[in-house]
Amino acid sequence: MELDGVLTNMPIPGEILAKAGDLSDGGELSGGNRPLFALVGDLTLKGRYGVSALFVFKDRLTAFDEKHSGGQATVMFCDIAQAKVKRMYGNAVLRIEGKDGKTLDLLRFTYSVADIGDAAALFVNKINEGEPVDQSLEIVKAAYRNMRSFCPKCGRKLKTPDSECLNCEGKSKVIQKFAKYIKPYVKRLILCLLLSVFTTALALVPPYITKVMVDSVIPGADRSMLLTIILLLLSVYVAQFSVSGIRAYLLRVTGDRIVIELKKDVYAKAQFLPMSFYDKTSTGSVINRINGDTANIQSFMLRITQEAVVQAFTLVGVIIIMLAMDWRLTLLSLIPVPLVVICGRYFGKRVAPMYRRLWRRGTSLYSILSDTIPGVRVIKAFTNEKNTINKYERYANDWLEEDKKASVTVSAFPTVITFLITCGSLIIWLVGGGQVIGDLVSGAQSGITTGVLVSFIAYAGMFYAPVNFFANLNDTYQHTLASAEKILDILNAEPEHDFGKGNKPERIKGKIEFKNVSFSFDRSKKVLDDVSFVIEPGDVVGIVGTTGAGKSTVINLIMRYYDDYEGQILVDGADVKDIDMDHFRGHIGYVQQEPMMFRDTIFNNISYGNPDAHVEQILHAADIANAHGFISRLPDAYDTLLGERGVGLSGGEKQRISIARAVLENPAILIFDEATAAVDSETEHLIQEAIERLIRGRTTLMIAHRLSTLRKANKIMVVDKGQIIEFGPPEELIAMQGKYYKLIQIQSMSEKAREMKEEENLEISIT
Amino acid sequence: MSRMYIDGPEVKITVNDGIFVDLDFYDGRKITMLEPKRLFPISGLTKYITLLDEEGNEAAIIRNVDALLPESRQVILNCLEEYYMIPKIKRLIKRSEKFRIWLWTVETDRGVHTFEIINHIVSIKNLYDGRILIKDANDNRYEIPDFNALDRRSRTLIMPDL
Numbered sequence: 001m002e003l004d005g006v007l008t009n010m011p012i013p014g015e016i017l018a019k020a021g022d023l024s025d026g027g028e029l030s031g032g033n034r035p036l037f038a039l040v041g042d043l044t045l046k047g048r049y050g051v052s053a054l055f056v057f058k059d060r061l062t063a064f065d066e067k068h069s070g071g072q073a074t075v076m077f078c079d080i081a082q083a084k085v086k087r088m089y090g091n092a093v094l095r096i097e098g099k100d101g102k103t104l105d106l107l108r109f110t111y112s113v114a115d116i117g118d119a120a121a122l123f124v125n126k127i128n129e130g131e132p133v134d135q136s137l138e139i140v141k142a143a144y145r146n147m148r149s150f151c152p153k154c155g156r157k158l159k160t161p162d163s164e165c166l167n168c169e170g171k172s173k174v175i176q177k178f179a180k181y182i183k184p185y186v187k188r189l190i191l192c193l194l195l196s197v198f199t200t201a202l203a204l205v206p207p208y209i210t211k212v213m214v215d216s217v218i219p220g221a222d223r224s225m226l227l228t229i230i231l232l233l234l235s236v237y238v239a240q241f242s243v244s245g246i247r248a249y250l251l252r253v254t255g256d257r258i259v260i261e262l263k264k265d266v267y268a269k270a271q272f273l274p275m276s277f278y279d280k281t282s283t284g285s286v287i288n289r290i291n292g293d294t295a296n297i298q299s300f301m302l303r304i305t306q307e308a309v310v311q312a313f314t315l316v317g318v319i320i321i322m323l324a325m326d327w328r329l330t331l332l333s334l335i336p337v338p339l340v341v342i343c344g345r346y347f348g349k350r351v352a353p354m355y356r357r358l359w360r361r362g363t364s365l366y367s368i369l370s371d372t373i374p375g376v377r378v379i380k381a382f383t384n385e386k387n388t389i390n391k392y393e394r395y396a397n398d399w400l401e402e403d404k405k406a407s408v409t410v411s412a413f414p415t416v417i418t419f420l421i422t423c424g425s426l427i428i429w430l431v432g433g434g435q436v437i438g439d440l441v442s443g444a445q446s447g448i449t450t451g452v453l454v455s456f457i458a459y460a461g462m463f464y465a466p467v468n469f470f471a472n473l474n475d476t477y478q479h480t481l482a483s484a485e486k487i488l489d490i491l492n493a494e495p496e497h498d499f500g501k502g503n504k505p506e507r508i509k510g511k512i513e514f515k516n517v518s519f520s521f522d523r524s525k526k527v528l529d530d531v532s533f534v535i536e537p538g539d540v541v542g543i544v545g546t547t548g549a550g551k552s553t554v555i556n557l558i559m560r561y562y563d564d565y566e567g568q569i570l571v572d573g574a575d576v577k578d579i580d581m582d583h584f585r586g587h588i589g590y591v592q593q594e595p596m597m598f599r600d601t602i603f604n605n606i607s608y609g610n611p612d613a614h615v616e617q618i619l620h621a622a623d624i625a626n627a628h629g630f631i632s633r634l635p636d637a638y639d640t641l642l643g644e645r646g647v648g649l650s651g652g653e654k655q656r657i658s659i660a661r662a663v664l665e666n667p668a669i670l671i672f673d674e675a676t677a678a679v680d681s682e683t684e685h686l687i688q689e690a691i692e693r694l695i696r697g698r699t700t701l702m703i704a705h706r707l708s709t710l711r712k713a714n715k716i717m718v719v720d721k722g723q724i725i726e727f728g729p730p731e732e733l734i735a736m737q738g739k740y741y742k743l744i745q746i747q748s749m750s751e752k753a754r755e756m757k758e759e760e761n762l763e764i765s766i767t
Numbered sequence: 768m769s770r771m772y773i774d775g776p777e778v779k780i781t782v783n784d785g786i787f788v789d790l791d792f793y794d795g796r797k798i799t800m801l802e803p804k805r806l807f808p809i810s811g812l813t814k815y816i817t818l819l820d821e822e823g824n825e826a827a828i829i830r831n832v833d834a835l836l837p838e839s840r841q842v843i844l845n846c847l848e849e850y851y852m853i854p855k856i857k858r859l860i861k862r863s864e865k866f867r868i869w870l871w872t873v874e875t876d877r878g879v880h881t882f883e884i885i886n887h888i889v890s891i892k893n894l895y896d897g898r899i900l901i902k903d904a905n906d907n908r909y910e911i912p913d914f915n916a917l918d919r920r921s922r923t924l925i926m927p928d929l
Contacts, residue, residue, distance in 0.1 A: 042880075047852060049878035088786070089808065090852035090908045103784065110852070112882075112905040353927030360929070603807070615815065619806075619828075623770070632806060632817050632825060639809040 007037035007144050009116050016040075016053045016064050019071060033057070036133070037140055039116050041065070041109040043091060054094065054107045056120055056140075058133055061096070063106040073106060083124040085117045089635055092117055119143035181261050185254045192254070195247040196310040202240040204317050207458035209233055211325075215451030311466035318463045325452055325459075329432050333460045336424040340417060340467050347413040354406035361399040367599060368392050375596040381559060382590075382609030382665065383582040421464040425457050432456060504583040508668040509572050510537040510699030512558060517567035519553060527553045528565070529722040535715070537668075540700040542710035542730075544743060545719035551703045554719065555671055558701070559588060589662030589694075593674035595654045602631055603638040606660045613664055625660035626690040627653070652683030659690050670700040684709070707747050716740055771827040773818075775834035786846045790818070790827070798826050803846045808853075809900065816843060854880065856901070856911045859921035862928075869928065871901075875909065882907065887928045899929070 006012075041052035045067035052065040061083075062074045075096055082097045092114040094107045109117055119140045126136040182189065209229055217225045322330040372379060372388050379388050435448040512535040519528040528550050535541055543551045556562055557569060560581060569576045576584065586609075597605055606621055607613045613621075618638070622628040630653055634640045642649065649657070655675060662670065675687060684706075691702075692712055704710050710730075718726035718739050726738050733740040779791040783800055790798040801818040805811070806828070813832040817825050829835065832843050854875035861872040861881075869884040882903040884890045892900040899911040911917065914925070 043852075043877075047849065047877060049854075049875070049880045088850045088852065090906075105785070110905065110907045112903075112907065356927055357929060601810075603810075619770070619815075629825075632804070632819070633823055636808050637804070637806045637817075639807050 006035055007141065008040060009038075009113050009144065010040045012038055012040055012053060013051045015051060019064055020055065020062075035062075036137060037120075037144070039094075039107065039109075039113060039120055041107045042112060043108045043110060045093075045105055045108045047091070047108065052107055052109075054120060056123060058127075061106060061120075061124065063094075065107060073104065075104065075106070077124060077127055080124060080128060083121040085114060085121050087114060094121060115143055116140075181258050185258065188250060188254050192247050192251050193309055195243050195250075197313050199240050199244050199247065200310055200314050201317065202236050202243075203314075203462070204321060204459075205236050206233060207455040207462070208321065209236075210458065211449075211451035211455035213451070214454050215449045307469065311469045314462060315466040315470075318459050318466075322456065322459050322463065325456060326432075326448055329428055329448065329452075329456050332427050332431055333424055333456075333463065335427060336420045336464070337467055339420050340464060341470075343413070343416055343420065344468060344470075347409065351406065351409050351413070354402070354409060358399070358402050358406055361395070361402050365392070365395045365399055368395055371598050375598065377559070377561060378590070378592070378596045378608075380561070381585055381588060382661075383586045384609060385582075387611060417464075417468055421461070421468075424464065425460055428453070428457055428460055501580055503578055504580045505572065505574070508584070508587040510539075510668045511535065511570075511572050512669070512699065513568075513570040513573075514554075514557075515568040515570065517557065517565055517569060519557060519562065519565040526722050528557070530567075531722070531724050532567075533717065533724055533727050535699060535701070537699055538697055539715055540695055540713045541702070541715045541717055542707075542713035543701060543703045543717045543719060544705075544707065544710070544740065549719040550722045551719050552673060553722075554717075555673060555701065555703065558669070558671070559590065560584065586665070587668045589665045589667035589670045589698075591655070591658050591662050591670075591672045591675045594651075595658030597642045597649070597654050597657065599642065601636075601638060602634075602640045602642060602657060605642060605657055606638075606664060608661055610664045617664060618660075621660040621663040622657075624663045624690060624693050625656045626686045627656035627660050630656075650683070652687060655683075655687055656690060659687065659694060663694055668698060670695055670698050672700070672702040672704075674703055674705065707744055718743075770825075773827050773829045773835075775831070776836060778839065779836060780839035780842045782842050782846070786850050788818070788842055788846060801826050803829070803843050803850070805847065805851065808851060812847075813844075816847070852877075853908045853910050856909050856917075858918060859924045862924040868904075873909070882909075884928075891928050893929050899925075 035055035035057050037056050039054040039056070041054065042049060044050040044052055045065045050066070052063070054064075055062045059078075060074055060076045061080075062072065064072050075098075079098055079100075080096055081099045084095055084097070086093045086095050091108060091110050093105045094109075094117050096104045096106055098104065107117070119142075123136050123140050126139070127133065209232065213226070213229060216222070217229060319330070322333065368388075368391060372392075379385055432448050432453040436450055436453055439445060439448070514531050514533050517528055517531045518526055520526045531550075531554070543554060545551050557565055558576075560576060563577060571579065571584070598608065603615075603618060604611075606618050606627075610617075619628060622631055631637055631640070659675070672691060675691065688709060695712065702710060702713065710716065714729060715727065716730045716733050717724055718733070720739060726733050726736070726740050730740070734744065773790075777793055779793075781789050781791065783789045787800045787802055790796075790801060798818075798820075800821055802820075803816050803818055806815040806817050814830065816829040816832060818827045818829065820826055829843065832840055832847075835843065854873075854877045856873045856875050858874040859871060860874055860879065861870075863870045869887055870881065871884065872879065872881040882905075884901065885904045890902045893914075894900065897913050897915060899914050901909040901911070903909070911925075914922065914929075917925070
């Protein structure tokens, strides 16, 4: 039984239709009483998977669920004050608030159909507001269109409405998508193929010549013939290996071109993918795809276009020759074939999931690299090197365990296949050898000579290779080899020097002194030139200056990211190089312009520098950073995985998490590097509020372009062209009417201009 | 920055409406219509339950549900059970894969269900405590509480995706 012409998210179950009334009998759903649309639920109101449905008519809703009295509930629109969908965790409820103040849960469903539930609720409310039915129905129709529709053939969901079903789309179409990369090189590939056929044909000659040698030339002691045959064989080998070399070169160049084209396209596509894609996919995985998977496709394409043809040619050629030589031995040599095929298929099924798991572990390992290597400053700032190493080791060990498991099967398979092939040659030796001996003893002529036997064994070996190949054609995986050169680059690099290891002052008060510090990255230009200043404990110092003036370098040197500077940096009177690096960095809270979030939960991101922190310390830190509010509103709250599918945080939210991270460190020195540069005014206010709570009683350095964010600073440092040109209380600098004064003037002018512009826009929008 | 923590006996919790609760403190204070939500829905099912008012503002946090009075505990657990739909997979009935779309038919504590997984790399999380968390193509969530407790066939079917 069907309900033709009624919008529905999936076919209405027969039992619901039966309850609703048979169409042909003029029941509930017939004639002019037909519903406008239907929503088939996948949960019962009790929260179990089951059958439920909602029919929406012009004037009422009828829901079918076992929890309703008689399995059915009808509510007239005129009795409804509001319809809404209450979204919970993994499920939602369509709830009706009656004009009598009572609420009724009509239908429960998973997220799979929640969008249609929203549309249904909206429809009801619109109708009650007096909107025409047709107009309101358009909203519902749009929701159905936007919903991921189902493939009419196989019932699977489609990625986008009206898109082709990947399940039903022929494999040929998928191959076609990659075939375009082969197309420009078709002529060259055909040439390679012809060369392959030629070399394969030549490879079939030597075993036959062996037969002639063994049966005629050697027994006949024909030296001139021997020389002729050797020369012939030499020519065959020269031709075979020369052509093979040319073919290998052509194939390699062609393969490289194909893979580069593919990589370029994948990379270009990756640039245009939405950020939501990157929220869901780790960069490590993307890089792995660009580097690894494209090579796999190239390998597969070459296997199909070259090897498959060559192996098929070899197989046919060898069988013809073998049959021509002796059909009985040919049949005997076929005995292991089924076993080789069965083994190949068995192996393929077993090893494919192993490689998939291995790939997964490999990607996880790669993701750690792509997370931590770009975030190495944060790791150092929070002295988290050991934890990072431990995490990497844990994942590396996981990979190793998986690899060990796979190795058993991978190693066993070729051994078994070789054993079977060897057994095949044993059968030929047994039967063929028996025949040859019998002929020698009896003087009879069975047709199997010693030469035939020897060359047959050689052909049998050639015969099993393509059998093995075709048995494993589905096996398209390949290992990705790490670049030894790059690894050595890392291993041979000089480590960070920790001259003061073990020197851990009990308390760091936060006095920072630069004494004639000069620094350059590449010695071509001094980024800092003879810089001297003193920051007292508890000072809040705003560092201002134009881009490239050297503000961040001051911070980088305080953080000890670079040690090869001239002059001296003192902390509490001691040379910073003489203090234990981990200990020192552990006393610095560092908040960057673009905070680095690791692919982990929010909880672990906050506790990054202090993994043993008590949960309530984390909550407290989040509170101070104005982060607890938005975190607790997320579905997974503190368990929310960042950088994973489902959740992406705004810049301001990430910033607040990074502030919470710094709070947890309870640092003596705080550094904010453009912490509010990339956020809107409202978020800036929230972050500013958090910063002001955090900086109380701590030495604080704040780099800021917006001078308004430095209102709490008791000292301002103006950096220009690698030098400190002004340093002191803001009032004094303003009175001096120097660079800081000018910066304020410029900013206030641009602020005014911006405000005027905003006002104009506001007026326009009002009119 | 003061936060109200509830440790247990100081409050009686009763159901208000469905997933909303009322708090009756023994000092006479009363807060109504609060929605319990887990702050750690994956790692701490009964710890740190935040109670939000209708505006989404936090009124209090229950440190540990197990420390509440038995009736109050049950009320909170019922509300959480109602709110959080994370079916526990007991058995994998069928698994198929085509063009990197996985189709699982499973038996859960809420009945038999079929769902799709679009990207098994990010949708299946293998936790170190033996749990496996799964997100389907529509962001519905499922949990295998203990992979090793599954029957052999289910384990064999799932293994390739882990």
